[in-house]
Amino acid sequence: MTLLRIDGSYGEGGGQIIRTALSLAALTGTAVRLENIRARRRKPGLAAQHLTAVKAVALLCDARIGGAELGSQTLEFIPGRPVRAGDYTLDVGEAREGGSAGAVMLVLQTVLPPLALAEGASTVSLRGGTHVPMSPPFDYVREVWLPTLARMGVRAELSLVRSGWYPVGKGEVRLVVAGGRRSLEALKARHRGTLQAVTGRALAANLPAHIPERMAARARAVLADAGIAAAIEPAVLQAACAGAGLFLTARYDHCLAGFTALGRRGKSAERVAEEACGALLAHHRSGAALDQHLADQIVLPAALCREESLFSVERITPHLTTNAWVVDRFGLARVDVRLAECGTGLVRIHGNPAGVCHAHP
Ligand SMILES: Nc1ncnc2c1ncn2[C@@H]1O[C@H](COP(=O)(O)OP(=O)(O)OP(=O)(O)O)[C@@H](O)[C@H]1O
Incomplete structure (x- = not known):
C-alpha cells in the first residue's frame, strides 16, 4: 500500500500539520505517513494533545495506527472505513501519566470536519484544557470558529461543562454535530x-x-x-x-x-x-476581514467546499501557509495565499467540484 508522506518539519513544523493531515486522511480515506513530527518544537514528537487527536480520529474511521506514542516522531495512519457518526468521549488527561492541560479545542477542531460530513448526528465529550496558551480557547471556538462554520453549513453546538486552565486542565466541553453534509458552502469574506x-x-x-x-x-x-x-x-x-x-x-x-x-x-x-x-x-x-487565527483554522473546512472561498486576513502567518501546504498535499483543493494591501493577506481556496471523495477500501 502506498502511503501519502507528510513532512512534519515543513513550515511552522508544529502540531497543526498532524491534525490537519489526520482530518483529511479520515475524510478522504487516504493512508498517511507523518515524519519529523513537530520537528520545529522544543520537545519534538507527539505530545498528549496530539496523541489524543490521533486516537480520536482513528476511532472515527477505525484506522490502523503505528507510532501512536508520546514523543513519537513518525506516525502511520491507515483509515479502515468512512467516518462513523456516534458518541465519543476524549480525554487529553489520559494521554499522559500525571494528566495534561493539553488543548481540547484543537482536538475538537480535528474531529469536527469529519463528523460534519459523516452520515448522522454525533456527540463528543472532550476533557482537558479549555482555556490554555497557544490554542483557541473555548470562547473563541464558540463565538468565532463555529459561527463561521455555521455560515458554511455546519450545524454544531458547543457547551462548557467546566473550564480547564494551565497547568492542571481537567475542563470539559460537549459538542453536538448534526452531520449529514456532503460538502460545505464557500466562505466569501473579502470585505468585512x-x-x-x-x-x-x-x-x-x-x-x-x-x-x-x-x-x-x-x-x-x-x-x-x-x-x-x-x-x-x-x-x-x-x-x-x-x-x-x-x-x-x-x-x-x-x-x-x-x-x-x-x-x-x-x-x-x-x-x-x-x-x-x-x-x-x-x-x-x-481593514482585513479574518483575524490571523481564523484564517489558518478555516483553510481545512474551505477545502471541503465545491466552490471557491475568498477572504482577506490581517496578516499571513506560518500557520496559514503551512496548513495551505498540507491541504495541497492531499490534492483536495488548491490554496492560494497572497500578500495584499498594507501587509494583509488575500486567501483564495479553489474548491473541489467533485466534493470530498471517500476512497475507502
Ligand atoms: N489566541 C488564539 N486564538 C485562536 N486560535 C489560536 C490562538 N492561539 C493559537 N491559536 C491556534 O492554535 C493552533 C496552534 O497550532 P500549532 O501547530 O502551533 O499547534 P500545537 O499542536 O498546539 O502545538 P505545538 O505548537 O506545540 O506543536 C493554530 O491553529 C493557531 O491559529
Whole structure:
C-alpha cells in the first residue's frame, strides 16, 4: 500500500500539520505517513494533545495506527472505513501519566470536519484544557470558529461543562454535530463591512471577583478611547486550578474576529485587558476581514467546499501557509495565499467540484 508522506518539519513544523493531515486522511480515506513530527518544537514528537487527536480520529474511521506514542516522531495512519457518526468521549488527561492541560479545542477542531460530513448526528465529550496558551480557547471556538462554520453549513453546538486552565486542565466541553453534509458552502469574506458590535467575557477561575471586573472595566475604557462601545461580562468560574483571561469578539457585517489574552501570576488584570484590546484594535486598523487565527483554522473546512472561498486576513502567518501546504498535499483543493494591501493577506481556496471523495477500501 502506498502511503501519502507528510513532512512534519515543513513550515511552522508544529502540531497543526498532524491534525490537519489526520482530518483529511479520515475524510478522504487516504493512508498517511507523518515524519519529523513537530520537528520545529522544543520537545519534538507527539505530545498528549496530539496523541489524543490521533486516537480520536482513528476511532472515527477505525484506522490502523503505528507510532501512536508520546514523543513519537513518525506516525502511520491507515483509515479502515468512512467516518462513523456516534458518541465519543476524549480525554487529553489520559494521554499522559500525571494528566495534561493539553488543548481540547484543537482536538475538537480535528474531529469536527469529519463528523460534519459523516452520515448522522454525533456527540463528543472532550476533557482537558479549555482555556490554555497557544490554542483557541473555548470562547473563541464558540463565538468565532463555529459561527463561521455555521455560515458554511455546519450545524454544531458547543457547551462548557467546566473550564480547564494551565497547568492542571481537567475542563470539559460537549459538542453536538448534526452531520449529514456532503460538502460545505464557500466562505466569501473579502470585505468585512462595518463593525456592528464588540462583545466579550472576562473570566477568572478560582480567583476573586475583582479580577474579571477589573479586566472588563479596563477593556471597556481602552475600546471606548478608540470610539468602540463594548459589552463585556465579567464572570468567576470554578475549575481544577486558577486561571484568568479576556475573550473579545468583533462582529462585522460579513465576518467575526476573535481576540484573547490570558492572565498569569504577576500580570495585572489591566495588562491582560490591554493585550486583548491591542490585538482587536490592530486587526480593526488593518481593514482585513479574518483575524490571523481564523484564517489558518478555516483553510481545512474551505477545502471541503465545491466552490471557491475568498477572504482577506490581517496578516499571513506560518500557520496559514503551512496548513495551505498540507491541504495541497492531499490534492483536495488548491490554496492560494497572497500578500495584499498594507501587509494583509488575500486567501483564495479553489474548491473541489467533485466534493470530498471517500476512497475507502
Ligand atoms: N489566541 C488564539 N486564538 C485562536 N486560535 C489560536 C490562538 N492561539 C493559537 N491559536 C491556534 O492554535 C493552533 C496552534 O497550532 P500549532 O501547530 O502551533 O499547534 P500545537 O499542536 O498546539 O502545538 P505545538 O505548537 O506545540 O506543536 C493554530 O491553529 C493557531 O491559529
